Amino acid sequence: MEIKKLVEKIESHTDFSYEEIQHVVLDYTNGKISDEEFLPVVSAIYNNNLSDKCLYYLTKAMKNSGEILDLSPLGQTVDKHSTGGVSDTTTIVIVPILACLGTKMLKLSGRSLGFTGGTCDKLECFEGYKTDIPLDKAFSLVNTNGGCMMTTTANLAPADKKIYALRDRTNLVDNISLIASSIMSKKLATGADMLVLDVKYGNGAFMPNKKNAIVLGKKMKMLAKLDGKKAKIVYGNMAEPLGYNIGTLLECMEAIDILKHYNKKNPLTKACVRLAATCHALDKHIPYIFAKKKVIQVIKNGQALEKLKTMIKSQGGSIALFYQNYPPSQCELSSQQNGKVTGFETKLLGEIANELNHKYKTNKYGIITYHKIGDKINKKDKLMSLFCPKEEAMNITNKIKNAIIIK
16 A cells, blocks of 8 residues: 555655655565565656655665765765766776875775676776775775775665666666666765766767766756765766777776876876866865866876775785786777778677676776777778687677777
8 A cells, every 4th residue: 555655646746755765665675565566666756757855765765775884984085976888997097096185085886787897897807806895994995095996885775776676677777767866875875975976978878968967967966965965977978988998907907007107188087087186176175177287296296006006905906917018909900991980889899898708707808999089090090909719809890890980
């Protein structure tokens, strides 16, 4: 009866109370309500717009379904979240930058999801690096090093995990209210005082266009505010890979390259600087332009690179990767015409790299691209290098030969 009344309120656009949604969400999380019984609630939300108040009540109920981290022993903290994208290694770059500047971040990250790579998978490219560590150890590392990167704790917003699985099975994923509540229930449970939300859009992201991304960004910022948190939204165009390297190990190596050699023309460098500066400005209450100068300085003087080495070693990881050269490619693709790069099949490139590593249970396979949208191309210019087993090269070449669009 409680579920029926809740569904009726949602469908009639009548506000429900926090207690009503909390009771149903907790009963579903604890197994007292079945998937079949809870599905009408998800369907009603999917087909009807919740008011901001009700969306927050849903998010709060999901957040409160599990552990809420208390980061107060660390002092003021900032967290960053990306909605996902191809060749996105920003976390590995910005956490050591912020640590150098005194902005603390306990970064809880996930693993590969769909066509996007996972930060924890990339961190484990540093042999021996432990992503799964106790919280007291993580707190100690933040206080010692200024930051820590680890996996998400198992009991963080368990309602979201169960609700998302139901949405995925029933094709109820692409709804902005449900996406916002899913993301923010986890982010608010992490306990950071301030949030920087990196909302991606385009064919290499989960939001198809900027209009949808802006709606999602506004919803997430609203949810943060209602929960007493400060939030800034940064929008990123994923019409092309964020960096040049695609694939777990290759992306990790590109993150190191960014900290080794400041290259303001690299779009991934620009994204990392923008996110780090936004986090630092929010934390220290300083103008963005001042924060940006400080971010660039700690990259140029090598402090951020050394800080990343320290952070890797502190969690048991080897720093041998910092001194390794790129492996030889299996094959290279060249342009068959003169023209200009006008687009990418970004999602396809991400899918190919993820499928390769999953199939062969490795992290070393992937793709390196050499151009961005707007670049002029001459016939026979190198477009991509492919890293894969010999027996896969021809098949994958045929799949990705048109992934860079030249006109």
